[in-house]
Amino acid sequence: MIVIGVVSIGGMAMERVHAPEATASLRDLSPDVPLLDVEGATKFFGPVKALVNGSITMFAGEAHALLGENGAGKSTLVKILAGVHQADGGHVRINGEPVHFSNPIAAREAGISVIYQEPTLFPDLTIAENIFMGRHPLRSGKRIDRAEMMRRADEVFARLGVPLSPGRLARGLSVADQQIVEIAKAISFNAKIIIMDEPTAALTDVEVQRLFDVVKTLRGEGAGVMFISHRLEEVFEMCQRVTIMRDGAFVRTAPIEEITIDDVIFSMVGRDIVSLYGEHQRSPGAEVLAVEHLTREGVFTDVSFRVRAGEIVALAGLVGAGRTEVARGIFGIDKVDAGSVSVGGVKLKGGSPLQAMSAGMGFVPEDRRQQGLVMEMSIDSNAALASITSLSRFGIIRKSSERKLASEWAARLQLKFGRFANPVMTLSGGNQQKVVLAKWLARKPRLLIIDEPTRGIDIGTKSEVHRLLGELVEQGIAVLMISSEMPEVLGVADRILVLHEGRLVAEFARDEADEASIMRAAAGQMKGEAR
Template identity: 60%
Template sequence: MSPGAPGAESAPLLELDGVTKSFGAVAALRGVHLALHPGEAHALVGENGAGKSTLVKTLAGAHAPDSGRMTLDGRPLQLRGPADARAAGIAVIYQEPTLFPDLTVAENIFMGRQPLRGLRRIDTRAMNRDAERLFERLGVRIDPARPARGLSIADQQLVEIAKALSFDARVLIMDEPTAALSGVEVERLFAVARSLCERGAAVLFISHRFDEVFDLCQRITVLRDGAWVSSDRTADLTVDEVVRRMVGREVSSLYPKQDAPLRDTLLEVRGLSRAGVFSDVSFSVRGGEIVALAGLVGAGRSEVARAVFGVDRYDTGEVRVAGRVLPPGNPGKAIAAGMALVPEDRRQQGLVMELSVERNATLARRRALSRLGLLLGGAERAEARRWTRRLQVKTARLAAPVATLSGGNQQKVVLAKWLATEPRILIIDEPTRGIDVGTKAEVHRLLSELAGEGLAILMISSELPEVLGMADRVLVMHEGRVVRELPRGEADETSVMYAATGQGATA
């Protein structure tokens, strides 16, 4: 029962109207509406990349909107920075904790607002006492005088919550605060959120867990591809309806995976676990097959890929390539065994931005191309030319730095780099993130071709149409586990989304 619910609509406390925000050519928010009423918890749901986090950062004053209006109490609200948002009474709990590891827990909570005594000195004792009170309210015990370094993720999140509470905020924004929390801690958080609502505050709650959304919130706003879809009272909605609106688009036939004859199993992963990240992940990929790892951001998909490739360690389990066990934590061995990983973050993990296209394209093959330990220009150039031509990389010259290329062409160079090693197994993380539609189609055609040549492809993707169009099989991960395996015929948007949000589906 929400105090704001009965009778006439109360005037919104915080209102957004037609807010847009673009990063370069990518429109992250396209005319978003949102009205937060006093005394109400309001849920914001949407797929990965629907624009939720951008919206949060806009409300927090970290991003300035390109256009649109924001009002607080009916008065226009302009946020020039996070400090303005704070002053307006907007507190944010970010998805990833933003703590200062070297400072104490209490300082983290009260940074910039520490209680003072004479000569405007910080009153450390009062600050620790206040922090202790906040933790009592949350029903947890964290030593306020200990440094934040070394706190568990859950405790870090609790410190963030205590920080937001200490503001006595009028608007509390929580961006997936419960991902790291246990059931009891979630209950306490909700109790605090409800007590804030009772005092007339407005709460914006972002979560992929529908049970929590329906438990806490009085209204639900759905975003899709940066655009506002709907805002309704929770009572008028069902989980099915919300999922349908989140997905809500036609599966385009942009992503044709050609049927290829399935060959032997090339990659086999058994019982792979890493404490706190993923557990008991098992799957196999055959030659000629594309297997998609679907799931929400933070479900542990990239972490699994990195562990399989040997960039990260794992606690238990094993990885076999064509039947032979791959030693853990050794990417060199993985490459030698014929595995290639095209990472999610091209700039940081896949490319050396300052080096030329040809250098990047042949980076993973330096040894094979060198004679007596020397890399000779000719060999590099010939190899680079072969692959960039096949992938149709658009660059003025091979000697141009990679940084000068467009996102789509950069992605092709990363692909060229790994394809040049002539792998048998290709792991590709978000193959088409941030690249234009035309290039997307080319990348898809290429992946399909490669599978046709007998490669085993493991594809991680947050774009449902891509997953559904390309994959022979879909593995859905939720909170570090593979919760569902769907063959091509059974995978559709609803079944994948259901499993990804942890709705009752168990494999």
Template identity: 60%
Template sequence: MPTEAPVLRVRAVSKSFGAVAAVQGVSFDLYGGEAHALVGENGAGKSTIVKMLAGVHRPDAGTLELDGVPIELNTPADAKAAGIAVIYQEPTLFPDLSVAENIAMGRQPLGRFKTIDRTAMIEQAEQLFTRLGVSIEPSRPARGLSIADQQLVEIAKALSADARVVVMDEPTAALTGVEVERLFAVARSLRDHGAALVFISHRFEEVTALCERVTIMRDGRHVSTDLVSEVSVDEMVRRMVGRELGALFPKQEVTPGAVVLSVAGLTRDPVFVDVSFEVRAGEIVALAGLVGSGRSEVVQSIFGVDPRDAGTVTVAGKTLKPASPRAAMAAGVALVPEDRRQQGLVMELSIERNVTLPRSRALSQLGFLTGSNERRSAKEWTQRLKTKYGRLQDEVGTLSGGNQQKVVLAKWLATAPKVLIVDEPTRGIDVGTKAEVHRLMSSLAAEGVAVLMVSSELPEVLGMADRVLVMREGRLVAELDRERATEESVMFAAMGQEATV
């Protein structure tokens, strides 16, 4: 275990985006020759930390110290110059350029008249690959390399820059078992050469296999930093999720009615496989799991935005035509998508237009949309949802995030759905609006709507749902009723750990 001074110290850094505090006063130290795991739930602020180290975001407060000297990383070039290399989950290579050129970009060996010495450049790449023990052809274009190979190229890039700090942001998420082993072998050799490694992963077996030290983050704050050998996996999970469940969730008790939405054997290989469940009238069912476990894809397939390979979706006894949002809407399904800016709203159109968009046919007379009809309908729903706006004619893009979300909800609620699917209904909106959205979902359920909610926020899942379905890597792995669903049991199921609590 290294005893010398830390290579890089992260000291009390904070970063906010608008009103959302992504990282608040986080500190930890990185030592040379040591692999340091950074773990936390989705949205705990890990990626923001990575982007600060990469020079993409500047901390609002706090400092980074390299060898005890404070440094400012204003651009990716600064981070590179400081010897910090970042390997993203999706590597960022130049597909049209050769592998050797990708590695050497900005530091190409120069020959006469400052021209690039290609032979030396390719030799350099060959040497790096030999050192890493991999055989990638340096002169082939980067296009067509597997994700695993692309990451190895990124690591070679870090090596060639003599990076002293190598940050790997969920490098294993897209790799197969063999590829992960190969990556770990390379990472270990990097570490043994004195580099400080930052490793981000959701898989605890990888953290314990690779890392010496682990920092746990929650809600943008630092929870703890320990030696991996001194903290159990159970303890790590508990620290990741452990927080008070506020009285924020006004869930009304409802006796579920008949089955409204029934999904059987839904499959789209390899994104999700054999997903089956039912949602009853008046019930709120949460679909939980890690980002990338296939939750959003499942609901998009139910609504017909995405195609499916197999399986059936039945709404109130009627089987839906696959891949047809129109059929789903006609059967009474409404989907409030995850990304409201991209999928939920037409930002340039007025508020009223957005609200009435799915019903433009019903509201039109002789094929023409009349302003008064539109306005009346839009007014009714925006008032019911307590949306704050200037005029109904204002562009939706001018509203705050929370109010935009209300407009999306108004748009779909106005269609009087039997099944309401909401994907991350409260992402990026303030606490007050959150509570209103929750109250609304609860009252809709009480009116007999079947609600299916995808959410990464555990308190929301536990506070709102009658039942929790947990997905992991494209499969439904657990179904927990309200009594059995706890933060630990959901997290354990989502991460594939045995529940021992």
């Protein structure tokens, strides 16, 4: 049995597959010499084989999805193409010519441009200079020609149809605009092969649509776009072919019309996911969290709800509805102007995460790189970070207890890693998220607030995280989850609260919730119906 979430995605995708445009452009593809041809690329990091058989063939004018679970070797393959890593074996050909990149500049000069999941801009420099860093247009005497630089930047944005202002500093740009700048950079190189690693992870629907338009423009100009995403519905909407990898090796390449989402998932995980979200019937216990009339001026207003032990409550809403802000208010990161938060009947003073933690709250933030983990620190130290007090004697941390805690949780969460002493940044996104979870679970919290638990995580790990959340509530923990993914909200939560412009506008029990009514509430169409 396949549950509702996947079916609805699949249905959506099937409609889009038959859109005339996708098939038409596939016919234009040159059949003979591929733009990019990777064959049997391998890469080892010490004893760890990151890539066993990296293979992909891409033609000009094609949007080609590269799919796989975390750790399937996609990122490694991309980094080889970007010149960041050097392959230990195999061939890379561009237009039939064998190439080998010893550094990022070489890859760039060969016409490959990579847009990373997290845009890499210089916040202190202008957009124009971000685009042309290291390649500023020059006039006589090797002097930078600023006017020409601005003009060319304008030109690129005009081609993209996005009127960004090139003289502005990059600081403060939205992630979507940062990606546009990255794409502009790629175009200004005349890149023929543009690789986008999870470009839509942080984008709103409108921004995603704009990105699709940009990709269409690029394809029209004869570029090949490699698209890595965990959002399969987008893949089916935008790409003409997919290549699937698993465990560092090529599995299959197929035209999008000849494959379904279920096939893709099957190929990715190598097993049939019968159920992404299992059936469950929970009987919640005592009230753990009581939020009363919580208000932070201009951000959220009069938010009241309860979470009981042994249930998962989802906070749904559109981006900007104030979901994360409410969570931060509850945990005491931001000061609230009115209202109260009680844990187990005891009122918190507010404005103190430390107090929230000692009352038994845990907080897994949305942005694990910035807020959830210390990227340079080792896996075990990160996992032990929130439990330092109980692991220390006379204020000195005992490394052995840290290690013990980490190995216990690594086993329970099925963490994939090299050594505990490795920095967390060496892990894949899903495994990083597991370390954040371990960090909080080690404190044995009564209430776990978790913001976007599976953002940027592949399907296999996703269901693991969901299974884990299920186990937690069975053990009597209360979970407050914020999620933008409707299948996740519908599949995981026992109750769903919907925020619209900082106010709680609806509440649904699991069995009365469906995608349409949640979306309506989130859009402000049904004020106060369920409350």
